[in-house]
Amino acid sequence: xxxxxxxxxxxxxxxxxxxxxxxxxxxxxxxxxxxxxxxxxxxxxxxxxxxxxxxxxxxxxxxxxxxxxxxxxxxxxxxxxxxxxxxxxxxxxxxxxxxxxxxxxxxxxxxxxxxxxxxxxxxxxxxxxxxxxxxxxxxxxxxxxxxxxxxxxxxxxxxxxxxxxxxxxxxxxxxxxxxxxxxxxxxxxxxxxxxxxxxxxxxxxxxxxxxxxxxxxxxxxxxxxxxxxxxxxxxxxxxxxxxxxxxxxxxxxxxxxxxxxxxxxxxxxxxxxxxxxxxxxxxxxxxxxxxxxxxxxxxxxxxxxxxxxxxxxxxxxxxxxxxxxxxxxxxxxxxxxxxxxxxxxxxxxxxxxxxxxxxxxx
Amino acid sequence: xxxxxxxxxxxxxxxxxxxxxxxxxxxxxxxxxxxxxxxxxxxxxxxxxxxxxxxxxxxxxxxxxxxxxxxxxxxxxxxxxxxxxxxxxxxxxxxxxxxxxxxxxxxxxxxxxxxxxxxxxxxxxxxxxxxxxxxxxxxxxxxxxxxxxxxxxxxxxxxxxxxxxxxxxxxxxxxxxxxxxxxxxxxxxxxxxxxxxxxxxxxxxxxxxxxxxxxxxxxxxxxxxxxxxxxxxxxxxxxxxxxxxxxxxxxxxxxxxxxxxxxxxxxxxxxxxxxxxxxxxxxxxxxxxxxxxxxxxxxxxxxxxxxxxxxxxxxxxxxxxxxxxxxxxxxxxxxxxxxxxxxxxxxxxxxxxxxxxxxxxx
Numbered sequence: 001x002x003x004x005x006x007x008x009x010x011x012x013x014x015x016x017x018x019x020x021x022x023x024x025x026x027x028x029x030x031x032x033x034x035x036x037x038x039x040x041x042x043x044x045x046x047x048x049x050x051x052x053x054x055x056x057x058x059x060x061x062x063x064x065x066x067x068x069x070x071x072x073x074x075x076x077x078x079x080x081x082x083x084x085x086x087x088x089x090x091x092x093x094x095x096x097x098x099x100x101x102x103x104x105x106x107x108x109x110x111x112x113x114x115x116x117x118x119x120x121x122x123x124x125x126x127x128x129x130x131x132x133x134x135x136x137x138x139x140x141x142x143x144x145x146x147x148x149x150x151x152x153x154x155x156x157x158x159x160x161x162x163x164x165x166x167x168x169x170x171x172x173x174x175x176x177x178x179x180x181x182x183x184x185x186x187x188x189x190x191x192x193x194x195x196x197x198x199x200x201x202x203x204x205x206x207x208x209x210x211x212x213x214x215x216x217x218x219x220x221x222x223x224x225x226x227x228x229x230x231x232x233x234x235x236x237x238x239x240x241x242x243x244x245x246x247x248x249x250x251x252x253x254x255x256x257x258x259x260x261x262x263x264x265x266x267x268x269x270x271x272x273x274x275x276x277x278x279x280x281x282x283x284x285x286x287x288x289x290x291x292x293x294x295x296x297x298x299x300x301x302x303x304x305x306x307x308x309x310x311x312x313x314x315x316x317x318x319x320x321x322x323x324x325x326x327x328x329x330x331x332x333x334x335x336x337x338x339x340x341x342x343x344x345x346x347x348x349x350x351x352x353x354x355x356x357x358x359x360x361x362x
Numbered sequence: 363x364x365x366x367x368x369x370x371x372x373x374x375x376x377x378x379x380x381x382x383x384x385x386x387x388x389x390x391x392x393x394x395x396x397x398x399x400x401x402x403x404x405x406x407x408x409x410x411x412x413x414x415x416x417x418x419x420x421x422x423x424x425x426x427x428x429x430x431x432x433x434x435x436x437x438x439x440x441x442x443x444x445x446x447x448x449x450x451x452x453x454x455x456x457x458x459x460x461x462x463x464x465x466x467x468x469x470x471x472x473x474x475x476x477x478x479x480x481x482x483x484x485x486x487x488x489x490x491x492x493x494x495x496x497x498x499x500x501x502x503x504x505x506x507x508x509x510x511x512x513x514x515x516x517x518x519x520x521x522x523x524x525x526x527x528x529x530x531x532x533x534x535x536x537x538x539x540x541x542x543x544x545x546x547x548x549x550x551x552x553x554x555x556x557x558x559x560x561x562x563x564x565x566x567x568x569x570x571x572x573x574x575x576x577x578x579x580x581x582x583x584x585x586x587x588x589x590x591x592x593x594x595x596x597x598x599x600x601x602x603x604x605x606x607x608x609x610x611x612x613x614x615x616x617x618x619x620x621x622x623x624x625x626x627x628x629x630x631x632x633x634x635x636x637x638x639x640x641x642x643x644x645x646x647x648x649x650x651x652x653x654x655x656x657x658x659x660x661x662x663x664x665x666x667x668x669x670x671x672x673x674x675x676x677x678x679x680x681x682x683x684x685x686x687x688x689x690x691x692x693x694x695x696x697x698x699x700x701x702x703x704x705x706x707x708x709x710x711x712x713x714x715x716x717x718x719x720x721x722x723x724x
Binding site: 040042043063064066081082083102103104105106107108109110111112123124125200201202203204205290291292302303309310 | 426445
């Protein structure tokens with residue numbers, strides 16, 4: 001039995017417990033999590049059909065079959081040619097099974113075709129079942145997240161010696177991409193450099209704004225290394241902080257540290273959010289903290305558990321997520337501090353380990 | 363009226379003609395095609411709801427609202443906060459409308475939630491309606507495709523002076539990424555470098571294989587420039603071609619040239635495939651041409667019209683697609699020649715203009 005075989009059996013056990021006949025996975029990380037194979041996000045359907053008992057079948061375009069690495073995972077392969085009907089193949093494999101789960105990110109086009117092929121079918125999202133499995137990471141997965149975090153921490157260190165003023169956000173973002181790629185990441189997924197008033201847009205895309213003396217700059221970036229995601233945010237201040245920034249930053253720093261320190265087995269996801277939000281609100285900045293406190297991280301940059309009000313998920317050892325409160329004043333500046341952390345047997349480990357204070361740069 | 367306003371009205375006209383109550387678009391290129399705004403491919407739902415009459419509404423996470431550029435496009439914006447239910451908002455906007463079209467690439471999770479919110483709803487894919495609009499490019503769109511093609515053509519020219527032997531596929535692919543990024547592309551989407559026997563896998567991912575004297579190397583790459591895709595394949599031979607390669611290459615070259623020359627208004631997509639396939643089959647290589655002849659290209663690298671047996675779509679001026687026959691001998695070598703082309707008023711324009719012969723490199 002290899003790791004994937006273990007995961008496939010665990011999934012089937014959950015399926016049987018919940019009366020699910022088959023699990024259908026296509027694009028996204030659920031498929032490589034269970035089988036080691038990632039579907040190409042193209043119009044030719046790849047779909048893994050896993051019955052509640054017995055072997056699964058990977059339905060894959062013939063011309064992608066040569067790139068299908070088995071990695072010792074036990075499943076059958078059913079190729080389809082350019083003029084075949086892949087939905088017909090999936091439908092036959094489902095063998096009349098009425099209760100299906102389908103992967104979250106599967107294209108709606110394929111779901112509609114599957115529903116049209118058998119109107120009696122009841123299809124629900126595979127989200128809960130897959131989250132149950134993927135939320136709790138193995139020691140090997142945590143090691144991968146730790147290594148990815150160490151790489152972006154190195155990049156933060158390099159950025160301390162970089163000149164910001166007089167350069168565009170885009171120029172700084174290119175340097176971040178270069179540093180991160182050199183650090184061992186196989187992909188770079190996002191690179192937010194949000195300076196001055198742009199900092200107030202949490203998902204700002206780096207543009208032509210020239211960074212000036214007195215700007216606060218939100219730097220939030222991440223990618224994938226060995227299949228696992230990194231994600232960290234640090235603040236850079238050019239010369240001196242803008243009006244009002246220092247007071248808010250002390251609050252944010254306190255909130256982020258307290259939220260991280262609150263993490264341990266047995267507390268809920270929403271309680272971590274509440275700790276950060278409480279400190280920020282008590283200081284009068286509550287309306288300026290406009291997003292949840294964090295998101296799970298693993299093979300996906302955003303996955304379960306979400307650290308948000310209403311999520312009563314109890315934290316367990318092996319869960320990993322970001323803790324990233326922020327304060328945003330439209331038209332002036334924004335700030336965010338983000339670490340990825342993992343729940344240990346009796347507390348928390350910060351995977352990002354750089355200082356959480358802001359860096360003064362030239 | 364701007365370009366997007368024109369496209370929105372054209373979509374609504376098609377919707378009314380087909381009795382569609384609303385069009386719902388999320389991730390993918392349909393949304394930026396109609397509105398200029400591209401949804402982030404994340405778990406927070408962005409959905410544009412366009413009724414058959416009147417103004418559409420962009421349902422967008424509050425924290426992404428600041429990055430929503432309007433570009434003069436007429437639509438309402440409805441933000442949602444971290445603890446709101448975006449599907450509930452979409453459901454209310456649909457206002458009981460029974461016949462919906464949903465964008466192809468929309469996550470199945472959101473489609474299922476929409477279906478669960480109103481079981482009487484009939485949801486079909488927006489594929490046909492959007493393809494009708496997007497297949498025929500405007501002169502400005504063709505100009506963008508032409509510029510993107512010119513950039514990758516420049517990269518092909520640069521690769522002629524690169525040493526292949528003694529280097530890994532991955533190393534060559536990195537150089538292609540570097541050249542293409544410098545050429546003006548904003549993203550690099552794929553970079554196939556398939557040497558020796560790896561060439562027989564059409565979607566091979568560049569790996570650690572060291573390229574040797576006597577290898578044939580398939581180089582197939584593309585990205586996006588100004589929002590439009592590039593895609594070209596050229597063959598490189600290190601020193602001298604392997605056994606059997608030259609004979610097959612002459613056939614492939616003839617097939618690709620004949621298929622391109624066949625393109626004109628009034629012929630079908632499948633007839634272009636038939637021309638390439640006929641020449642390759644007549645020469646005895648039919649079983650080794652294991653994929654369709656091409657795919658449409660525009661904002662997506664792969665879109666309608668597909669150049670494949672069974673597609674009776676009649677070609678019209680402004681359509682753009684790849685013509686890329688290949689011959690693959692498992693365990694030995696593979697070959698493919700690919701140009702993107704556009705249908706003109708009376709024939710065809712090759713957007714890729716480099717010589718289609720193979721390059722001999724060191």
